[in-house]
Amino acid sequence: MNKIMYLEFERCIGCRACQAACRECGDHDAKERNFVEYVDFMESRQTYPMLCMQCKDPACARVCPANAIQITDDGVVLSAMEEKCIGCRNCTFGCPFGIPKFDFEENKMYKCDMCYDRSQHDIAPMCASVCPSEAIRFIDFDEMQALRRQRSQMNLVEGKKPTEQDKWQYVPEFFGVYTSDE
Amino acid sequence: MTDFMVKKGVKNLHREGEKLITTHCSYCGMQCGMHIRVNEKTGKIAGVEPRYDWPVTNGKLCPKGVTAYQQIDHKERIKRPLIKKNGKFVESSWEEALSLIEEKFTETQAKHGKDALSVFGGVSMTNEKCYLVGKYARVALGTRFIDYNGRFCMSSAAGGFIKTFGVDRGSTLPWPELEHSDCFLIAGSNTAECHPTSIQWFWKARDKGAKMIVIDPRETPTARIADVHIDLKPGTDSALANGLLHLIIKEGYVDEKYVAERCNNYKELQESVETFTPEYTAEITGVAVEKIIKAARMYGASKRSVVMFARGVEQQSKGVDNVTLYTSLALLRGQIGKFASGVATFTGQGNGQGGREHGQKADLLPGYRKLTDPEAVKYISNVWGIDPKDMPKPGVSAFEMFDEVQKGNIRAMHVICSNPAVSAPHTEYVWDSFKKLDFMVVNDFFLSETAEFADVVLPATTWAEDEGTTTNLEGRVIHIRKVTEPRHESKPDWMILSEIAKRMGKGKHFQYETPKQIFEELRIATKGGKADYHGITYDRIDREDGVFWPCPEEDHPGTPTMFKERFATPDGKANLPVVAWKEPGETPTKKYPHILTTGRVVYHYLSGTQTRRIDFLMEQCPLPYVEMHPEMASQYNMQEGETIQLTTARSSMKTEVKLTKAIRKDTLFIPYHWGKELAVNQLTNPCLDPISRMPEFKVCAVKIEKIYEQEGIK
Numbered sequence: 001m002n003k004i005m006y007l008e009f010e011r012c013i014g015c016r017a018c019q020a021a022c023r024e025c026g027d028h029d030a031k032e033r034n035f036v037e038y039v040d041f042m043e044s045r046q047t048y049p050m051l052c053m054q055c056k057d058p059a060c061a062r063v064c065p066a067n068a069i070q071i072t073d074d075g076v077v078l079s080a081m082e083e084k085c086i087g088c089r090n091c092t093f094g095c096p097f098g099i100p101k102f103d104f105e106e107n108k109m110y111k112c113d114m115c116y117d118r119s120q121h122d123i124a125p126m127c128a129s130v131c132p133s134e135a136i137r138f139i140d141f142d143e144m145q146a147l148r149r150q151r152s153q154m155n156l157v158e159g160k161k162p163t164e165q166d167k168w169q170y171v172p173e174f175f176g177v178y179t180s181d182e
Numbered sequence: 183m184t185d186f187m188v189k190k191g192v193k194n195l196h197r198e199g200e201k202l203i204t205t206h207c208s209y210c211g212m213q214c215g216m217h218i219r220v221n222e223k224t225g226k227i228a229g230v231e232p233r234y235d236w237p238v239t240n241g242k243l244c245p246k247g248v249t250a251y252q253q254i255d256h257k258e259r260i261k262r263p264l265i266k267k268n269g270k271f272v273e274s275s276w277e278e279a280l281s282l283i284e285e286k287f288t289e290t291q292a293k294h295g296k297d298a299l300s301v302f303g304g305v306s307m308t309n310e311k312c313y314l315v316g317k318y319a320r321v322a323l324g325t326r327f328i329d330y331n332g333r334f335c336m337s338s339a340a341g342g343f344i345k346t347f348g349v350d351r352g353s354t355l356p357w358p359e360l361e362h363s364d365c366f367l368i369a370g371s372n373t374a375e376c377h378p379t380s381i382q383w384f385w386k387a388r389d390k391g392a393k394m395i396v397i398d399p400r401e402t403p404t405a406r407i408a409d410v411h412i413d414l415k416p417g418t419d420s421a422l423a424n425g426l427l428h429l430i431i432k433e434g435y436v437d438e439k440y441v442a443e444r445c446n447n448y449k450e451l452q453e454s455v456e457t458f459t460p461e462y463t464a465e466i467t468g469v470a471v472e473k474i475i476k477a478a479r480m481y482g483a484s485k486r487s488v489v490m491f492a493r494g495v496e497q498q499s500k501g502v503d504n505v506t507l508y509t510s511l512a513l514l515r516g517q518i519g520k521f522a523s524g525v526a527t528f529t530g531q532g533n534g535q536g537g538r539e540h541g542q543k544a545d546l547l548p549g550y551r552k553l554t555d556p557e558a559v560k561y562i563s564n565v566w567g568i569d570p571k572d573m574p575k576p577g578v579s580a581f582e583m584f585d586e587v588q589k590g591n592i593r594a595m596h597v598i599c600s601n602p603a604v605s606a607p608h609t610e611y612v613w614d615s616f617k618k619l620d621f622m623v624v625n626d627f628f629l630s631e632t633a634e635f636a637d638v639v640l641p642a643t644t645w646a647e648d649e650g651t652t653t654n655l656e657g658r659v660i661h662i663r664k665v666t667e668p669r670h671e672s673k674p675d676w677m678i679l680s681e682i683a684k685r686m687g688k689g690k691h692f693q694y695e696t697p698k699q700i701f702e703e704l705r706i707a708t709k710g711g712k713a714d715y716h717g718i719t720y721d722r723i724d725r726e727d728g729v730f731w732p733c734p735e736e737d738h739p740g741t742p743t744m745f746k747e748r749f750a751t752p753d754g755k756a757n758l759p760v761v762a763w764k765e766p767g768e769t770p771t772k773k774y775p776h777i778l779t780t781g782r783v784v785y786h787y788l789s790g791t792q793t794r795r796i797d798f799l800m801e802q803c804p805l806p807y808v809e810m811h812p813e814m815a816s817q818y819n820m821q822e823g824e825t826i827q828l829t830t831a832r833s834s835m836k837t838e839v840k841l842t843k844a845i846r847k848d849t850l851f852i853p854y855h856w857g858k859e860l861a862v863n864q865l866t867n868p869c870l871d872p873i874s875r876m877p878e879f880k881v882c883a884v885k886i887e888k889i890y891e892q893e894g895i896k
Contacts, residue, residue, distance in 0.1 A: 013375070013404075014374075015374070020798045024248060042812070045403045045406050129241050129242075130232055130243040132244055132380075
């Protein structure tokens with residue numbers, strides 16, 4: 001599988017179709033494994049989606065004392081194996097993205113597995129399939145590279161050159177509601 | 183013909199023991215393509231699979247679309263006909279329910295005349311059903327009182343388009359072209375929440391550098407991504423549009439050749455916008471002058487632009503005027519009838535487009551024919567096999583039907599696919615009207631707030647248990663497939679209407695066994711009309727990814743782009759409007775000092791009858807709330823999460839405060855999807871547009887008060 005999940009936070013419209021769709025995945029027990037948050041509802045409607053980064057060296061698996069979190073040959077980090085998981089919840093604290101969740105009723109951890117039943121056949125995971133704004137995409141690695149290049153190209157067109165550090169400042173000129181009495 | 187359609191090379195996940203059936207969503211006008219998963223053995227609905235190859239939506243779905251299938255096997259489905267006995271609903275047989283309807287309808291008409299019956303339709307159902315509702319009212323019941331919930335939705339857009347272009351098709355261009363536009367001017371539409379899957383086209387265009395101007399009192403998820411967000415005061419759209427037209431003309435952005443060749447009334451328009459200088463416009467609208475200028479220049483300089491609007495500008499007492507003015511922006515720029523440019527309204531209901539074309543409106547017959555045109559009456563009477571003399575005269579608009587109930591002229595009502603107890607303005611008046619009715623029948627698959635008032639509730643099917651066509655917001659006629667057999671004892675509306683017709687002695691006009699037969703009749707009924715479906719067949723829809731009307735003959739390709747050469751007016755030219763500034767029906771006063779506006783959230787659809795029963799959607803948004811700017815909140819010492827009281831001249835309600843700077847300081851916003859004491863439409867103003875009879879949901883004057891209910895304080 002040479003496909004990657006590509007997130008473009010600014011595109012997110014906060015509809016949470018990705019969460020609803022996550023529950024629809026056959027292996028997900030109707031529980032969502034991703035989330036969408038407001039950056040700051042008081043200030044703006046900007047939201048962002050988050051799902052598992054499928055890290056090469058995942059913190060969740062590293063901190064698991066029972067070695068319950070397995071990684072497939074094509075690099076997908078799976079939910080903890082039921083027979084191994086001891087319910088210590090180290091993974092939920094270890095993950096810097098807040099992805100692993102804990103089911104207190106079943107006493108086991110569950111997490112985003114990139115809809116492995118779909119993605120192993122190169123079919124897009126549910127969240128990326130339905131995301132109306134294409135904030136979440138399931139694309140070839142090369143396509144992702146091209147998208148990155150295109151971003152800087154657009155910024156040249158606009159006469160701006162954001163870097164990874166300050167790209168958040170490159171939002172529309174009129175940001176926030178203000179009226180003429182100010 | 184198979185039930186599963188997929189283009190070559192597109193992969194879907196097929197699970198063992200399941201089949202996929204290709205259809206569209208039940209909700210808004212986007213009509214997103216989807217496959218529904220059905221267990222082959224049990225027939226149970228298993229879920230949804232994206233339809234990656236539907237050209238309008240590319241497999242994308244919003245959370246409502248993802249969970250739409252959960253309506254079908256929902257535990258709250260009405261299983262059998264319900265009859266109210268001693269104030270309580272009791273399950274009954276179809277025979278008993280239909281006999282009661284026959285008896286009451288006949289009795290009412292014998293006592294009070296034919297027009298004592300009325301029909302209140304809706305457009306969240308197929309063309310076949312919408313068409314039949316009109317025929318049912320006029321042929322089976324013989325009443326002139328028929329209208330539909332599109333009056334609360336699309337009627338201003340329809341009125342504006344008919345005035346300007348001579349025909350009302352929601353979009354003059356097919357939406358996949360949006361990707362190639364250079365500029366979008368979007369007024370009164372929070373499309374990111376209300377039509378979420380449309381946002382992909384705007385984003386695609388923006389990736390190539392397209393500009394976006396959003397006109398909305400709130401900084402919605404749509405406005406957030408705009409280049410210019412014009413945060414105008416609710417109800418001042420006509421002034422703003424006049425102001426933009428003023429600048430387009432003054433700064434030389436007008437396509438003079440196009441206007442001279444294809445538009446009437448340019449001189450008059452020029453004169454009428456003369457006074458709308460940016461300063462004067464800013465004074466009325468409360469928008470900064472530089473934003474108006476920036477927007478006008480951005481829009482004016484764009485080669486290919488699309489003007490789009492939705493209920494924000496339409497649900498006003500000047501809705502039609504607003505539509506004609508915004509549409510003129512596109513006309514002056516010479517944008518209509520060309521590639522990737524034009525004008526479009528975002529159709530709110532699933533079949534808002536098709537449903538308003540086929541005779542559910544008080545004054546219209548199928549194919550957009552006018553009931554006041556004797557030729558049209560003759561043609562349709564012939565199709566229906568009735569004497570033209572028996573064709574009822576035009577009735578009144580949806581909200582005015584309740585006036586007729588109050589006056590005692592309407593004594594019984596049949597509500598089909600609608601929930602006016604939530605969606606009409608000034609709901610207390612509507613509730614009182616329902617109580618005044620001698621007899622009321624409701625078709626629905628959940629017990630809606632309206633159904634609770636009924637004497638008989640007939641269990642209808644959901645969209646997935648019947649076949650038919652809808653017309654999406656582009657004007658593309660598409661195919662809804664039957665996914666499964668009707669649940670419990672429910673029946674599709676067309677079957678229910680046909681059975682009542684039979685009992686009213688009009689059975690020979692309602693001899694249908696399949697929806698396809700109704701569609702065949704509809705094709706003939708619309709032949710030669712403005713919305714001509716004659717060349718459209720189920721097979722063509724499947725083969726061609728939908729067919730755009732007008733399509734007069736089977737070898738006609740359909741009409742994706744409207745008005746390429748001429749407009750549908752008698753002289754072929756578009757009519758530019760002249761609109762003077764007028765205040766909305768209510769403006770803030772000392773007693774009611776703020777402006778209240780209403781709208782949707784992404785998790786709910788219309789009156790919420792369907793979406794308020796879906797777990798995922800209710801987890802995200804269980805209750806209405808009022809959005810308030812923190813500056814207004816601090817003037818009243820109100821805090822986040824506090825329950826406050828809102829009062830207008832109609833009534834008052836309590837709801838929770840949600841603080842945000844993404845709204846004007848003088849404006850409050852409440853979503854409208856809830857009923858009874860949670861319905862914001864208790865407060866809204868039923869001030870009607872003079873042409874479209876659209877109520878002014880979007881503007882009313884309101885006062886807010888703190889509620890002192892802490893322990894120890896009285």
